[in-house]
Amino acid sequence: MKLHRFSLAAGALALALVPASTLSWAQAPAKIWFSWSPKPLPLTEWKAPNKPIWRLNEIMGAHxxxxxxxxxxxxxxxxxxDYISLAPGAKTKPQFWGDDRIFWYIAxxxxxxxxxGxxxxxxxxxxLVQVPYRNIYxxxxxxxxxxxxxxxxxSNRTPLYPATQGDTGPAPxxxxxxxxxxxxxxxxxxxxEVNKPALDFWGDFVKRPATPGDHPFVADTTNxxxxxxxxxxxxxxxxxxxxxxxxYSEFWVIAEGTVDYKMEGMKVYTANVGDVVYAPQGRWHRASWAGDGMSTRIAINPRPYGMHNFDPDAGAKQ
Known part of the structure; x- marks a missing residue:
């Protein structure tokens, strides 16, 4: 049964902020530019709860x-x-977000x-599942x-809850x-075309099989x-x-296999499925697929076309 809202028939404006025809993150342009790019002094630290790696098995063990x-x-x-656990049979309240989409990885x-709808x-x-702004879920x-x-x-968002005219509460x-x-x-x-309700990673994405490289699941002006x-x-x-x-900073959740990370000031470490890795703004970082099989990381940041600053001799690539 579909979930509908009162007055939805008033119409929705479909704003294609990032047209699918222009999505080409995996294609490097032929031209290379150079810049004096600012790095923070001192280096941006990991401020709690942020840390180089959250290991899912340790999180599960702690709870x-x-x-x-x-x-x-x-x-x-x-x-x-946040990693959130919900008991068998438990339900959340219907809610929505005023101006931002929300998305999830199921561990x-x-x-x-x-x-x-x-x-x-x-x-x-x-x-992976996502809900665009002002959609009740x-x-x-x-x-x-x-x-x-x-x-x-x-960050710093507060959910809204559906109501009706004359609603007497109680208020949330x-x-x-x-x-x-x-x-x-x-x-x-x-x-x-890009922002779809869900992606069945193991049942669809892996079995296709997906071509190596980048496959955006969420892409708008701020996600x-x-x-x-x-x-x-x-x-x-x-x-x-x-x-x-x-x-801006960037973080990843590992969906498949293992991924090696090198952060400025740290030795190489390996992340496993469900682990979350965080690179603070301005700090050199590198991810590489590890092991003998396929590996997948889900990179999350606020810039679909974010600038990547490489060493001048690296040819603008890793």
Whole structure:
């Protein structure tokens, strides 16, 4: 059964902020430019809860015996990301976000998503799901085990809850906020050729099989979740510093295999499925597919066309 909202028939404006025909992240332009690019002094540190790597098995171990829990993973100027466990049979309240999309990576268990205008989606390990702004949604855990999801939303956002004219409450509550009954005419955003409701990573993406390289799942003016898949390769030497970003940080969740990371000031370390790796703004970082098989990382940052700063002798590539 589809979930619909009162007055949705008023119409929605489909704004293709990033036309699919122009998506070409994997194609490097022939020309190389040079710049004096600023790096922070001192280096940007990992400020809690951010850290070089959150290991999923350690997170699960820390919450052993608990069915419902919330573990903050990322907090910075752009994103808030949490690993969240929801008990079997538990449901969330219907809600939506005023001006931002929200998206998830499912680490374990099964979640049934009820999204406005869509048939229910049952997502299991490896699935990616997203909801554009002003679309009402709720979710529930199905099956006999808790569901665990990585939830990503823009920083310092507060959800809205659907209401009706003359609604007498009680009003929702949130720390530092007071909820008031309001009306609005700005319609919900729509899905498009790139931003689709869900991706069944193991059941569809891997079985296609997807070509190696970049496969954006989320792409708008302030969000980018890029599924990057490739075959294991020898870990580059430390002289290969990778790249850095000027005004934003980046993080990844590993969806398949293993990925080696080299962060400025650190030794190489390996991330496994479900682990979350974080590179602070301005710090050199490098990711490489490890092992003998295929590996996939999901890169998350606020810039679909973000600038990558490489060493001048690197040819603008890793």
């Amino acid at each position: 052993k015996g608990q069915a419902d829990w919330d573990q903050p993973i990322v907090r910075d100027q752009d994103y808030a990301a 374990s268990g099964q979640v049934r998503f009820h999204i406005e 869509q048939e229910p989606i049952v997502a299991s390990k490896g699935w 709720w979710m529930e855990t199905v099956g006999s085990e808790p569901s665990v999801r990585l939830e990503v939303i823009r 509550t949130a720390k530092g906020k007071t909820y008031v009954l309001a009306s609005y005419r700005t319609p919900p955003d729509k899905y498009d 980018f979740a890029n599924v990057i898949r490739g075959h294991g390769t020898p870990t580059p030497p430390d002289s290969n510093k990778g790249h850095f970003h000027i005004d």
